[in-house]
Amino acid sequence: MDATETDPREAAFQDLIDADGRVEPRDWMPDDYRRSLVRQIAQHAHSEIIGMQPEGNWITRAPSLRRKAILMAKVQDEAGHGLYLYAAAETLGVSRDELLDLLHAGKQKYSSIFNYPTLTWADMGAIGWLVDGAAITNQVPLCRCSYGPYARGMVRICKEESFHQRQGFESLLTLCRGTPAQRAMAQDALDRWWYPSLAMFGPPDGESTHTGKSMAWGIKRFSNDELRQKFVDMTVPQSHVLGLTIPDPELRWNDDRGHYDFTPPDWDELRRVITGDGPCNRQRMEHRVAAHTGGEWVREAAAAYAAKRRAAEATA
């Protein structure tokens, strides 16, 4: 085919996207679209399962049976979210094993936020409120993503995330209504998680490598900066109810813009954390790889049991 000629399949594909249609696994799609989706869905799936670690850290030390049951349910949900997302990626012709290998080899990334340590119990509340709040802001538009299996996975995930955010806020509110020491612990957690949460939306629009194409393909609906602003606008009034102070002296309502003005996160720090030099990167990866290799015998045992059952059925 002449290089200047557009592939008619590509034109039909773009028409479908422009009409806000959904692409399904057996449809023809451009290689770049497929690659972009695999990259994004895999990164999202990895984030869910790595995200189990900072909270898993506090399960045994939860202050009550109620909080412990809630935290376990939340970490359990995250494993489930990882599963939905790996399954969505597999519809694009990659295998979950392949994706896990890439994660373990450091060739695919996960969200920078999970490379920060969870130092106190208040971090469990702050993560639910801020980190899950930021995740929801990112994920709600993904429910309308152009790729059907990803969009459907996101619908399930968003429903479940709502409990995550509310339990976090409630937990933090309980601390804020408690003793001065508990309030101070809540404030300290907000001080440490605020900027990393803002950084979750990725680099500013001018520096985002994937945004343009992802928007044209209907994978992304809003830019990083738009989502970050939306998150700030929703979260600031919530902080007033908690009676906590967001650690940003520049934060104020801008009547002309109809939005809050705020200080952006430290982009150099974000770059460092993404490229492997955050406070917990090595620990998170070591733990993930150890869990995977340490779990090998469980997978082997399950396969052996299934083989034994098949053999028994064949002779029955």
Add this chain to the structure above:
Amino acid sequence: MSTEPLWEVFVRSRRGLSHIHVGSLHAPDAEMAVRNARDVYTRRQEGVSIWVVPAGAITASSPDEKDSFFDPAGDKVYRHPTFYDIPDEVRHL
């Protein structure tokens, strides 16, 4: 004549929605099952995509064990967002 195998039929009503089970039919092979499913289940343009699955390939939970099988989720109300007490003035949560 030997009985033709049974196929479970799933139809996607439009792009963006998942395939939903609509019923079953008998057919000698998978290809015939897809064609028959089209004729039976999408006569009024109910779908844009069809899956057929050999009925024998489906493993189902046992109806007799329904209560004990689903019981573990029964006492975990904290998995629902409405379990949490949030002051009325808090918006977007």
